[in-house]
Amino acid sequence: MRQKIYTINDFDFKPHAVIEGAVQGLLTLPNNITVSIVGGGLQSIVGGMNRLRGDGVDTFEVAAWYTDSGDWITLGDNNDILEYVDKDKLLFLLFELSQK
Numbered sequence: 001m002r003q004k005i006y007t008i009n010d011f012d013f014k015p016h017a018v019i020e021g022a023v024q025g026l027l028t029l030p031n032n033i034t035v036s037i038v039g040g041g042l043q044s045i046v047g048g049m050n051r052l053r054g055d056g057v058d059t060f061e062v063a064a065w066y067t068d069s070g071d072w073i074t075l076g077d078n079n080d081i082l083e084y085v086d087k088d089k090l091l092f093l094l095f096e097l098s099q100k
Contacts, residue, residue, distance in 0.1 A: 006098060
C-alpha cells in the first residue's frame with residue numbers, strides 16, 4: 001500500500017487563539033503525532049511588537065508532539081520549534097514525522 005503524502009492542505013486551519021490576524025493549522029498523523037503550524041499577525045508586547053516566525057501563507061512556525069503523552073518532538077538543533085518553514089520543507093518534515 002502506498003503511503004499518503006501529507007501537505008499543507010491536510011491541516012485544519014483556524015484563527016490563532018491569541019495573536020490577532022494569525023492562523024494555526026493542526027494535523028494529527030496516523031502514528032499519533034500532532035503537528036502545529038502557525039504564522040502571521042502581530043501581537044503588542046512590552047517593548048515592541050512580536051510576531052510569529054512565519055507569515056502564515058508561505059512560511060510557518062512548526063512544532064510537533066506525541067498526541068497521547070504531550071511530549072514535544074525535537075525538530076532540529078535541539079529545538080522544539082522550527083521557524084520560517086516554507087511549504088517545500090514542510091513536506092519533508094511531515095514525511096519524517098509520519099515515519100516515527
